Amino acid sequence: MLELKNLSFSVDDGGSQKEILHDLNLSVDNGKFVVITGPNGSGKSTLARIIMGIEKPTKGQILFDGQDITELGITERAKRGISFAFQQPVRFKGIRVIDLLRLASGKQLGISEACDYLSEVGLCARDYIDREVNSSLSGGELKRIEIATLLARQTKLSVFDEPEAGIDLWSFQNLIRIFENMRREIKDSSIIIISHQERILNIADEIILLANGTIKQTGAADEVLPSLIGTTAAVDACEKLK
Amino acid sequence: MIDLNIDSIGQKILAEVADLHEIPSGAYNFRVNSQLAGRHTTDNIDIMTKDGLPGIDIFIKPGTKNESVHIPVVVSASGIKETVYNDFFIGDDCDVVIVAGCGIDNCGEHDAQHDGVHRFYIGKNSHIKYVEKHYGSGDGSGKRILNPVTEVYMEENSFMEMEMEQIKGVDSTERSTIAELKEGAKLAVKERLMTHGVQSAKSEYMVTLNGSGSTADVVSRSVARDSSSQTFNARITGNAPCSGHTECDSIIMDNGKILAIPSLEANDVDAMLFHEAAIGKIAGDQLIKLMSLGLTEAEAEEQIISGFLR
Numbered sequence: 089m090l091e092l093k094n095l096s097f098s099v100d101d102g103g104s105q106k107e108i109l110h111d112l113n114l115s116v117d118n119g120k121f122v123v124i125t126g127p128n129g130s131g132k133s134t135l136a137r138i139i140m141g142i143e144k145p146t147k148g149q150i151l152f153d154g155q156d157i158t159e160l161g162i163t164e165r166a167k168r169g170i171s172f173a174f175q176q177p178v179r180f181k182g183i184r185v186i187d188l189l190r191l192a193s194g195k196q197l198g199i200s201e202a203c204d205y206l207s208e209v210g211l212c213a214r215d216y217i218d219r220e221v222n223s224s225l226s227g228g229e230l231k232r233i234e235i236a237t238l239l240a241r242q243t244k245l246s247v248f249d250e251p252e253a254g255i256d257l258w259s260f261q262n263l264i265r266i267f268e269n270m271r272r273e274i275k276d277s278s279i280i281i282i283s284h285q286e287r288i289l290n291i292a293d294e295i296i297l298l299a300n301g302t303i304k305q306t307g308a309a310d311e312v313l314p315s316l317i318g319t320t321a322a323v324d325a326c327e328k329l330k
Numbered sequence: 331m332i333d334l335n336i337d338s339i340g341q342k343i344l345a346e347v348a349d350l351h352e353i354p355s356g357a358y359n360f361r362v363n364s365q366l367a368g369r370h371t372t373d374n375i376d377i378m379t380k381d382g383l384p385g386i387d388i389f390i391k392p393g394t395k396n397e398s399v400h401i402p403v404v405v406s407a408s409g410i411k412e413t414v415y416n417d418f419f420i421g422d423d424c425d426v427v428i429v430a431g432c433g434i435d436n437c438g439e440h441d442a443q444h445d446g447v448h449r450f451y452i453g454k455n456s457h458i459k460y461v462e463k464h465y466g467s468g469d470g471s472g473k474r475i476l477n478p479v480t481e482v483y484m485e486e487n488s489f490m491e492m493e494m495e496q497i498k499g500v501d502s503t504e505r506s507t508i509a510e511l512k513e514g515a516k517l518a519v520k521e522r523l524m525t526h527g528v529q530s531a532k533s534e535y536m537v538t539l540n541g542s543g544s545t546a547d548v549v550s551r552s553v554a555r556d557s558s559s560q561t562f563n564a565r566i567t568g569n570a571p572c573s574g575h576t577e578c579d580s581i582i583m584d585n586g587k588i589l590a591i592p593s594l595e596a597n598d599v600d601a602m603l604f605h606e607a608a609i610g611k612i613a614g615d616q617l618i619k620l621m622s623l624g625l626t627e628a629e630a631e632e633q634i635i636s637g638f639l640r
Contacts, residue, residue, distance in 0.1 A: 140622055142618055142622075161621075162618060162621040162622055163621045163624060163625065163626050163627070166621065166622050166623060166624040167624050171622065171623075172622045174615070174619065177619075178613070178615045178616050178618075178619040180616060180634065180637055181551075181579070181637065181638050182551075182636075182637035182638045182639070182640040183633065183634070183637035184637075187633075187637065188623075191620065191623050191624075191625065191633065192623045194623075194624060237623065241623065241624075
């Protein structure tokens with residue numbers, strides 16, 4: 089279970105402090121699939137990065153399974169069971185897909201297991217396993233490999249920062265299917281997705297609407313979603329992919 | 331274990347520079363502290379000591395296929411300074427792997443230096459894979475110095491693959507590689523270099539494409555750590571309808587210094603030549619990504635570097 093208590097985050101904006109997140113309180117229970125939405129600039133990605141430890145909050149507390157992890161770095165949080173999928177996956181010269189999956193799983197992953205993860209994200213393992221995670225891969229391929237690394241990690245909490253950003257419509261259809269599978273097999277782990285895609289919001293247990301750095305609304309998908317349709321917090325795929 | 335008169339330090343060096351843990355099956359010539367430590371020839375590959383100059387001549391008969399030649403050099407005595415000339419005469423239609431490499435273990439206060447001059451005369455249609463690793467160890471104050479000179483003369487439709495690697499322990503190196511290619515010949519060079527401490531490394535390539543349809547691809551990846559410095563200078567000259575590409579990609583760390591000078595010269599309207607060079611530190615996002623998989627910052631850095639130098 090993840091709890092954020094009175095969380096604030098400010099950045100230096102030409103000498104003055106600009107507040108990105110203001111006194112945020114939220115909790116994500118085990119077994120929940122939560123989507124955080126909101127207009128551009130509402131602080132969604134910052135929140136995701138704070139959960140992973142990439143950014144440090146200015147004020148407040150982060151508890152994970154009851155333990156205060158506010159002061160812990162990225163590595164320590166990863167070891168405790170938090171994983172993070174980048175909005176723009178990182179490229180590496182010389183590191184192959186199999187290497188990344190092995191690092192993610194923390195063991196000498198066998199080829200067939202690695203293939204299972206790649207198949208799960210719709211990639212033909214034989215074509216990809218020895219490819220370098222470099223600029224020869226398309227945005228959609230990188231995104232799916234990024235998701236496969238999270239599948240290989242099998243952590244208690246997975247955070248996805250705008251998984252639909254920068255992918256084509258065909259990949260988007262697959263992405264929805266992947267999240268539907270994850271939703272079904274969630275067990276006692278939990279998933280947080282930063283997204284304003286209506287189809288991702290549709291499969292959420294809970295939706296959290298962020299605006300101007302504060303939580304405007306939170307609740308079950310069928311309660312929150314109707315009020316979001318037609319706003320920038322819930323766009324359909326085609327509009328987003330124009 | 332190698333059953334020659336080579337001590338444990340020499341055996342460790344052989345494992346590092348030539349992946350040798352036992353006597354190789356093909357032709358070989360082991361040079362240890364300026365002395366011949368073992369030689370074997372085959373029906374197709376002959377090795378002879380040079381007359382009047384230190385070094386060997388290697389003769390590979392036309393049509394020799396699927397054979398190998400190992401010519402490792404070990405320097406484990408402080409104060410040795412030598413220049414050795416090795417010439418390879420390779421007949422037409424061969425397919426042979428040549429493994430060279432030099433390791434210096436210097437525990438003394440005097441510099442130890444090995445300058446290997448390798449010349450390859452490659453016959454028509456022959457395919458040569460040449461692997462050269464350089465390695466240094468020992469905690470003496472004497473420097474470990476390696477200055478290899480490689481010259482490659484390629485006949486029609488021959489193919490030379492070169493893998494050169496120097497990852498650890500060599501204090502100073504000046505590497506010079508010259509290649510001349512005739513019609514249809516193909517050269518592919520993969521260089522991997524890492525420098526530490528106050529080491530310096532200089533690598534220079536002069537590739538001349540003289541024949542129609544000849545191609546060259548010279549790719550170097552390097553990492554400069556601590557206060558080390560590197561210079562990479564690759565020049566490809568096209569004198570005929572040909573294609574050439576050179577790439578220098580470097581990671582700079584700490585107080586390292588890197589100078590990359592790729593250059594091209596076209597003397598034929600149908601010469602197609604390209605160069606690329608990039609120098610940069612490890613990207614913050616790369617570290618964050620690997621740390622988010624549970625690696626420490628130092629572990630993430632090592633993974634990025636070892637992948638880069640693969």
